[in-house]
Amino acid sequence: MIMRHLFLLLPLTIIAAGNAAAQTGLARDSSGWTIFTPSADSRIVYVDSVTGADATGGTYGPTSPEVGADPFQPQGLIRPYQTIAAARARLRSGSPDWMLLRRGSIWNETLGTPPSGRSPSERTVIAWYGSDGAMPLIRTGQTKIMQANFGLSYLAIAGLDFHAHTRDPANPAEYLGPGGEDGIILYTPSTAARSLLWEGCRIRCYENGLTLQSTGPVPEDIVIRRCVVLDSYNEGGHSQGLFTAKFQLRLEESIFDHNGWQISGTGNNSRTGGAATIFNHNTYCSSPLRHVFQGNLFLRPSSIGNKWRSDTEGSGSDIVVDNNFYAEGELGISLGGNTDEAYRFARSQVTNNIMMYVGRTKPTGRAGLAWYLEFIDQTDGLVADNLFLHQEDTSFSNAFGINLKNTQRNVRVLGNIVYNINSKSLILSEDVPSIKENLLIEGNEWQQPVFAARLVDMSQGLRGSTGTDSVTFANNRYHSAASANSWFALGSTTANTSFPQWVTASGETGAVAAPSAFPDSSRRIESYQAALGQPADFASFLSAVRAMGRFHWDERYTAARLNDHIRAGFFGKLDLWRFAHFHTPRSRDLAADLADPDGDGMPNLLEWATGGDPLAIDANPSLTVGVGAAGSPEFRVTRNDEVEGTYPFLLEWSTSLAEWRTLTPGLASSGPDEDGITITIAEHGNSPDDIVVTFPPNLASPSLFVRLRVLSPGA
Numbered sequence: 001m002i003m004r005h006l007f008l009l010l011p012l013t014i015i016a017a018g019n020a021a022a023q024t025g026l027a028r029d030s031s032g033w034t035i036f037t038p039s040a041d042s043r044i045v046y047v048d049s050v051t052g053a054d055a056t057g058g059t060y061g062p063t064s065p066e067v068g069a070d071p072f073q074p075q076g077l078i079r080p081y082q083t084i085a086a087a088r089a090r091l092r093s094g095s096p097d098w099m100l101l102r103r104g105s106i107w108n109e110t111l112g113t114p115p116s117g118r119s120p121s122e123r124t125v126i127a128w129y130g131s132d133g134a135m136p137l138i139r140t141g142q143t144k145i146m147q148a149n150f151g152l153s154y155l156a157i158a159g160l161d162f163h164a165h166t167r168d169p170a171n172p173a174e175y176l177g178p179g180g181e182d183g184i185i186l187y188t189p190s191t192a193a194r195s196l197l198w199e200g201c202r203i204r205c206y207e208n209g210l211t212l213q214s215t216g217p218v219p220e221d222i223v224i225r226r227c228v229v230l231d232s233y234n235e236g237g238h239s240q241g242l243f244t245a246k247f248q249l250r251l252e253e254s255i256f257d258h259n260g261w262q263i264s265g266t267g268n269n270s271r272t273g274g275a276a277t278i279f280n281h282n283t284y285c286s287s288p289l290r291h292v293f294q295g296n297l298f299l300r301p302s303s304i305g306n307k308w309r310s311d312t313e314g315s316g317s318d319i320v321v322d323n324n325f326y327a328e329g330e331l332g333i334s335l336g337g338n339t340d341e342a343y344r345f346a347r348s349q350v351t352n353n354i355m356m357y358v359g360r361t362k363p364t365g366r367a368g369l370a371w372y373l374e375f376i377d378q379t380d381g382l383v384a385d386n387l388f389l390h391q392e393d394t395s396f397s398n399a400f401g402i403n404l405k406n407t408q409r410n411v412r413v414l415g416n417i418v419y420n421i422n423s424k425s426l427i428l429s430e431d432v433p434s435i436k437e438n439l440l441i442e443g444n445e446w447q448q449p450v451f452a453a454r455l456v457d458m459s460q461g462l463r464g465s466t467g468t469d470s471v472t473f474a475n476n477r478y479h480s481a482a483s484a485n486s487w488f489a490l491g492s493t494t495a496n497t498s499f500p501q502w503v504t505a506s507g508e509t510g511a512v513a514a515p516s517a518f519p520d521s522s523r524r525i526e527s528y529q530a531a532l533g534q535p536a537d538f539a540s541f542l543s544a545v546r547a548m549g550r551f552h553w554d555e556r557y558t559a560a561r562l563n564d565h566i567r568a569g570f571f572g573k574l575d576l577w578r579f580a581h582f583h584t585p586r587s588r589d590l591a592a593d594l595a596d597p598d599g600d601g602m603p604n605l606l607e608w609a610t611g612g613d614p615l616a617i618d619a620n621p622s623l624t625v626g627v628g629a630a631g632s633p634e635f636r637v638t639r640n641d642e643v644e645g646t647y648p649f650l651l652e653w654s655t656s657l658a659e660w661r662t663l664t665p666g667l668a669s670s671g672p673d674e675d676g677i678t679i680t681i682a683e684h685g686n687s688p689d690d691i692v693v694t695f696p697p698n699l700a701s702p703s704l705f706v707r708l709r710v711l712s713p714g715a
Contacts, residue, residue, distance in 0.1 A: 023223045023250075024195055025120025026156075032226075032253075033550075034199055036156065038062040039096040039122045044071050046080035046129060047087045048102040057081035059090055071098060072129050084109050084138070091115050096122035101160065103551070104133025111138070111146040117154030120195040120221065127158040128550070135161040135202065135549050142166055142180040145203070151191030157198050159550035164205040168231070169262065178235040178262070178274055182208040192217035200550030201227045207234040209259065213245040218289055220248045227254045228548050229282075233262035233274035238284075239302070245286040253295045253558060255545050256282040260302030267365030276302035276363040282329070283307065292320045295559045297545060301329035302363055305355075308335045310344040310377075317346040322583075325559040326355040327525065327538075330362065330369045332388075336376020340432045342407040343379040350375070350383045352583065354563050356390040356524055357538075359399060370399035370423070379409040383416060385584050387570060390524055391421040394451070399423030401446075406434040413441045415586040417570055419521060422451040428458045428471070436469040443586060445477045445516045452482035457489045462506060475510035487513075523569030528562055572713050573642040577608050581615060593712050609649055609710040611640040611688030622688070623708065633695045635706045638688040639665065648711040651693055653677075657705055665691050675699065 022028045027035045038044060044060045044067060046052070058079035060067050068075030081087035084099075084107055091097040093115035101107075117123035128136050138145070138160060145162045162183060166176040183206035186193060192214070203209045209229040212222065229241040241259030242251070260280025262273060269277040280302035285291060286309045298305035305326045310316025319335065326332040332355040335348050350373060359370025372388040375381065388401040401418035404411070404427070418425040425446040428436065446455040455478050463469045478499060480487050488497035490505060497505070499513040530536040534544070545557045555561055567585065568576060575585035582591035590597045593605040600617050607614040610622035622638040635651065643649045644667060651663040663679065671678035676696035683689050695704060 023120075023197055024221050025123075026197070034156070034158065034197065036098075036123075036125050036127070036158070038071060038098060038125075039118070041095065043090060043092065043095065043097040045087045045090045045097075045099050046074065046078050046102070047082070047084055047099065047105075047107075048080035049082060049105040049107050050102075052080035052082035052102075054082050054086035057086060057090075071100065072127070073131055074129060083107070084111060088112055088114065091124060094118055096124065096154075098125040098127070100125075100127055100129040101136035101138075102133075103128050103130035103136060106137045106139065108139050108141065110140050110143055111157075113148050114146060114152070114155055114157075116152055119154055123154045123156045123195070123197075125156050125158070126160070127156070128160065135159055135551060137161045137163060139163050139165040140183075142176065144181040144185055145183045145206075147185040147187075148193075149187045149189070151188060151193055152186060152196065153194040155196050157201060159200045161202040161549065162204065163202070168205040178233065180205075180207050182206055182211045184210040184212075186212045186219075188214040188216055188219055190216045193219035193222065195221040196223070198224045198227055200553070202230070202549050203227065204230045206232055207237070207239055208232055208243050209241045211243045212247045212249070213243075214247055218246055218248055222248055223250045223252070224254060225250070225252045226550075226553065228546070229254065229256045230258060230546060231262070232259040234280075235271050235274055237271075238277075238279045239274075240281050240284040241301075242283040243285075244288065246289065247285075248290040249285070249288070250292045251283070251294075251296060252292070253560075255297045255299070255548060256301070256305075257297070257299040257542065257546055258301075261363055264361075264363055265302075265365040267367075269364070276365070278303045278364050278366070281305070281307045285309070287311075287315045288319055289316070290318045292322075293324060294320070294322045296324045297559045297562075298324060298326045299328060299542065299545070300361070300363070303329060304331040304334050305329055306333045307337070308345070309338050310336075311339045311341065313341055313343045314346055316344055316348075319345065319348045321348075321350045321353060323352040323560060323563055324354075325562050326353065327357045328359075328361050328363075330359050330364060330366060331371040332358050332373055334371075334374040334376075335378070336374055336405060340377070340406060342377055342434070343409060344377040345381065346379050348375070348378055348381045350386060352385050352563070352579075354387045354389065354566050358391055359396060360391070360393060368396045368398050370396050370421075371403065372400065372418075372421070373402045374405060375402065375408075375411075376405040377407050378411050379407075381408070381411040382414070384412065384414040385586060386416045387566065388416070388418045389420055389566075391423070392450075394422055396422055400427045401425045403427040403429055404436070404439070405429050406431060408434075408436040408439045410438045411440070413439075413444065414588070415443045415584070417445045417447065417516075419445070419447045419518075419570070420450055421448065421453065423453055424457045425453070425455045426457070428460070428464075430460060430465060433465045435466055436464055436471055439469075439471045440474070441471065441476065442474040443476065443588070446479070447477070447516050448480040448482070449515055450481060453480055454482060454489055455480050455487045456502070459489060459492055459495075461491045473506050473508035473511070476508065477512045477514065477516055479513065479515045518570045519572065520569035523566045525562070528565045531565060532556055573646070574605075574608055574713050577642070578604070581613075587712075605710055605712055606708065609640055609643050609647070609708075610638045612638075625706070628692075628694055631697045633697070633700045633704055635693040635695075637691050637693075637708060639691055640688050641686060643710075644689075647713055648709070650709040652707050652709055653695070653699075654705045655699060655703060660707075663693065672696075
């Protein structure tokens with residue numbers, strides 16, 4: 001419980017607010033798409049496979065009358081080229097030249113090797129033009145989309161549809177077999193690539209959708225956003241939707257579905273027919289440096305949704321995996337694997353992700369495997385506020401929510417929810433003798449109300465195999481349908497430990513053994529489909545997301561919107577308000593109830609209750625005092641609609657500070673009461689209501705004190 005006392009003044013401190021930046025040198029419009037602007041000396045060439053002619057194709061500048069104000073919508077009679085190859089030959093290396101392809105047109109060729117642009121804000125642009133029609137479709141058959149081997153920089157490719165159409169079994173009339181190449185290939189052995197953008201593209205049916213490798217300097221400012229990567233497979237080698245090695249990368253708002261396989265495997269890792277194997281994933285990133293994966297959908301991989309590999313200490317660092325959604329495959333996220341060297345990953349952050357149905361379809365043929373998060377050999381890591389949900393196959397024997405494996409140093413596991421998984425919620429494990437040092441596991445909810453599942457498995461015991469582990473548990477909430485003496489395993493995989501025994505052995509403070517009261521824990525993809533008025537099945541959801549592209553981008557089918565729906569089934573209104581403002585639903589750090597990050601004297605709980613902004617000084621303060629008609633003192637406050645009738649919102653007054661009397665504003669105006677006090681409420685729809693409390697003048701003689709008291713939902 002916290003109180004806000006109001007007398008005469010509210011202290012104010014001005015704090016500047018920051019804005020999230022787009023990619024270096026580029027801005028975005030209100031719909032989130034990158035804004036491209038030609039330079040004064042840009043060449044602009046157009047390509048139309050139907051009406052164009054290579055012999056008469058024209059070259060334009062941004063001030064050419066045929067181009068008009070917007071190069072993407074030329075106003076005059078332009079002379080397009082017919083082939084991409086002829087138009088690309090007009091682009092100059094080191095210049096901000098543009099090649100724009102007509103919407104609705106189709107080409108049976110490739111992009112070849114595009115030239116570099118001039119700078120982050122003056123790029124080579126390969127994109128689209130026209131006001132209607134489908135995305136420009138480039139059918140590459142069994143060849144690659146593009147390849148660049150040395151220092152490609154300052155390039156943007158936007159709004160194009162790439163299809164290896166002759167290796168797509170769904171296109172039987174033109175299918176030639178599984179032979180082919182990777183789609184986008186970038187290799188930098190000596191000169192670093194810089195400032196590359198792929199946005200709003202579709203990449204389908206290649207051996208690897210994108211392959212980005214460096215053996216020299218680390219490429220920087222590489223962004224893939226709002227792309228759709230589908231159906232990669234390979235009979236002759238490994239296959240990923242995206243493969244990177246020693247690259248800096250930002251991957252955001254993209255869709256990866258059914259990559260690494262064409263047909264289900266049989267458990268022996270045979271690649272015949274493009275079968276699923278344990279080596280193929282939606283994304284595979286080796287020696288990752290400064291990776292940010294945010295707001296993506298990772299669906300139905302051959303094996304792993306995101307695999308990160310780092311073979312030596314520190315060769316994987318600064319990885320952020322945030323607010324993505326994962327479904328199926330047999331492993332959600334693997335940050336580790338391949339070797340056992342200590343502290344291979346530094347400063348990894350896995351936050352706000354949602355996973356469900358992992359292992360459900362057994363794509364590789366391995367039975368009973370469902371691993372949600374594997375966090376291995378980490379230092380200074382964070383796993384926070386993730387939801388690991390709904391693995392409901394009772395035949396599974398090898399499943400877990402979180403596995404903290406091998407060395408762990410200065411790692412925090414905070415505020416996660418593991419729910420309805422038919423196996424262990426949390427494992428602390430090791431392949432080789434390892435040390436877990438300064439590991440904090442706090443404020444998580446390990447909840448298995450349906451399955452007789454173990455909650456915490458520490459087969460090496462609280463001190464680990466070396467006898468030196470330092471692991472702190474605090475304020476976690478536990479519940480399982482398993483017998484009360486088998487919720488925990490300490491010392492061996494078969495050791496049964498009850499909750500009281502666990503608390504005694506672990507020394508955990510604030511632990512609770514009880515079910516969590518979630519608002520609607522049944523939420524999942526199917527319920528989201530129903531909420532959209534669409535068929536409530538996974539197949540219909542897949543059809544919708546797989547159809548996405550630059551000119552058919554439906555915000556309803558993004559990870560952020562889907563996660564919002566599911567998250568609302570596990571958190572209350574105040575929690576969701578925190579997430580909207582602080583990107584965490586939990587009351588901690590700057591998002592804590594009593595924190596005041598904007599320094600205006602209003603802690604977060606009161607900012608929420610009164611509809612204020614916790615990160616900026618509100619132009620109109622939500623708490624004020626004044627004098628009304630006939631000298632009547634007035635207390636004015638705004639009230640968030642989410643508080644109405646749900647959370648205690650109390651106004652208290654006193655003439656002496658010794659005894660306080662309580663007013664409880666309802667949904668409508670009221671009064672005067674027996675003390676002559678009137679409450680006037682002005683409703684403003686979805687905006688905060690205005691409440692004015694008017695006191696008779698005699699109550700203010702000699703003094704009147706008024707305060708607002710708001711109870712936290714958890715109080």
